[in-house]
Amino acid sequence: MESIKNKISVAPMVDKTDRNFRNFVRMINKDVTLYTEMITAQAIIKGDTDYILGFDEVENPIVLQISASNKKEAYEAVKIAEEYNYDEINLNVGCPSDRVSGNAMGAYLMAFPELVAEIVHEMKKATKKPVSIKHRIGIDGKGVLPDSFDRTLLDRYEDMLNFINITEQAGVNKYIIHARIAILAGLDPKENREIPPLRYDEVYKIKKEKPHLHIEINGGIKTVAAIDEHLKNVDSVMLGREIYDNPMILSEFGKYYDKEINITRKEIMEKMLSYVEKMEENGNRPHLFLLHTHGLFHGVKGSKYWKREINDSKAGSETLRRLLLEVE
Incomplete structure (x- = not known):
């Protein structure tokens, strides 16, 4: 099955891209691809699956992002998730959290x-849905990777190319690449989004060398002008914090998508009211x-009042x- 070919997606964000936020996005934009938060394979296996995996029909197209350290889990x-109508399954190979890294x-x-590649191979055996990978351009694994490694700084372009060459053999045809390395020790996730x-x-170069792959770029993208520039070089663009902090950019x-999205904040609030009721x-x-x-009133008068x-x-x-009575 072919991966979602959509020009824009909303990045998976822990404690943010839950069911409620995804419904909020759909009040503004019905087309962008949505992602769940990163969910561990163990949580799916041992947890309340309807609570963890359930979503509303309006959320499609939607991708389930999982993290796993072994092919069995x-x-x-993924076999459990097959009962739900996700459009794609994504393996997280990009989260720099020490807690996540500590669990391999x-x-x-x-x-x-x-x-x-082995993990992806097993994922593909468990589902008819396409499987993609989200990763960084490299890692600094000093103090985290086993002592047996000759190099713990895997930050060269050739390292990323090798990673893609090997995992591609498992049948992956879509890669979402965060254009920073991940520093596995010494930085928290927020710092890993800002300091490297x-x-x-290097992401553009992957697309040139691997034109048959769907390459999506992520990291530090905040404007439509930036999106347009990236789309000259890759297939699609992923935004995260900018959409969360300034959701009106979705309009x-x-x-x-060959359309105009003409929606006001008041109209969005009316949809919010129905949802809250x-x-x-x-x-x-x-x-x-x-x-x-x-972020609904980001950058406009009344933002602080709204937040309060x-x-x-x-x-x-x-x-x-x-x-609503106070909004024109």
């Missing part, structure tokens, strides 16, 4: 391309949804009705 997790998952696995320099040219993406009817806390909407109002843990439908 990867197979089991995420970016740590870039040092073991043969193992990644961006090396977009600027219509041109990538359903949450309240079902006994769920609206705050779990509203906390993801802080919806940040109240008791905020709900009544709050939104009152705020």
